[in-house]
Amino acid sequence: MPSIPHEASLELLRLNPSLAAVLLAATGIEVPPDLVATPTDGDLTACLPTELRADALTILHNRQHKLAVITESQSRPPTRAKRRAWAAYVGLAQSENDCDVVLIIIARDRATARACATVIRTGHPGYDLRPFVIGPDTIPDPTDPANAAVAPELTVLAAIAHTLDLDSDATRRAVMRTFADLDPERRSTYTRLVYFAASPAARRALEDLMAITWPRMEFFDKFIAEGEARILLRLLAARGFTIPDTIRERVVNTSDTEQIERWSDRVLTAESLEMVFTD
Numbered sequence: 225m226p227s228i229p230h231e232a233s234l235e236l237l238r239l240n241p242s243l244a245a246v247l248l249a250a251t252g253i254e255v256p257p258d259l260v261a262t263p264t265d266g267d268l269t270a271c272l273p274t275e276l277r278a279d280a281l282t283i284l285h286n287r288q289h290k291l292a293v294i295t296e297s298q299s300r301p302p303t304r305a306k307r308r309a310w311a312a313y314v315g316l317a318q319s320e321n322d323c324d325v326v327l328i329i330i331a332r333d334r335a336t337a338r339a340c341a342t343v344i345r346t347g348h349p350g351y352d353l354r355p356f357v358i359g360p361d362t363i364p365d366p367t368d369p370a371n372a373a374v375a376p377e378l379t380v381l382a383a384i385a386h387t388l389d390l391d392s393d394a395t396r397r398a399v400m401r402t403f404a405d406l407d408p409e410r411r412s413t414y415t416r417l418v419y420f421a422a423s424p425a426a427r428r429a430l431e432d433l434m435a436i437t438w439p440r441m442e443f444f445d446k447f448i449a450e451g452e453a454r455i456l457l458r459l460l461a462a463r464g465f466t467i468p469d470t471i472r473e474r475v476v477n478t479s480d481t482e483q484i485e486r487w488s489d490r491v492l493t494a495e496s497l498e499m500v501f502t503d
Contacts, residue, residue, distance in 0.1 A: 301339035390426040
């Protein structure tokens with residue numbers, strides 16, 4: 225049950241909200257004299273709360289220590305609302321996990337990294353947040369023996385940030401060696417990410433290398449099928465055919481590259497869609 229002294233100060237503020245400005249000034253914070261004090265509901269609970277969901281939250285712990293690490297991924301400079309959300313993440317994660325919290329931002333380019341590293345002002349003296357930023361210039365070295373346990377992940381980060389020279393044959397082969405001992409699912413995922421980060425020329429070289437290194441990789445076949453499907457659809461459009469959804473879905477969902485090639489061969493001489501897709 226709240227005490228009378230507790231409620232008294234609140235009542236004073238209710239009756240004369242300008243008291244808040246005076247109390248604030250007493251702490252040493254400069255308050256502009258033209259501020260208008262307006263009382264409002266102190267209930268900060270929302271019936272439809274704004275979703276505050278961090279990209280990733282990792283708990284590092286042993287018997288003596290526990291640390292929560294919030295990781296955010298940014299491909300462009302953050303908005304003001306996003307930066308304020310980061311500050312909220314830290315407080316909520318600390319409350320939820322009852323431990324210290326660190327915020328790390330992974331930035332894909334230098335401009336984004338600089339923007340993310342800017343101090344987030346909360347307005348409370350001494351309580352500002354400076355995120356730790358991992359960008360193109362600060363990605364840990366994947367080849368460092370100390371990083372061996374996460375070398376594949378660091379390799380992918382370096383590829384996405386374009387700090388790996390994937391146009392170099394030696395680099396591409398080093399990437400393949402780094403991924404060689406991974407389980408098939410991780411290997412497929414990581415190689416896919418590196419592939420998409422590469423230049424067109426590097427992609428073609430990676431295709432040749434993957435065909436030799438892992439000739440049965442299903443995702444590699446899927447890459448080829450998706451590319452040929454897009455080409456087939458463009459050919460159909462160039463011939464002036466109107467492509468119904470049923471045909472489009474049939475093309476994009478086909479993983480048989482030989483079938484797609486047969487359809488493509490018919491496009492140049494076919495007078496109708498039936499002539500292309502009737503086997």
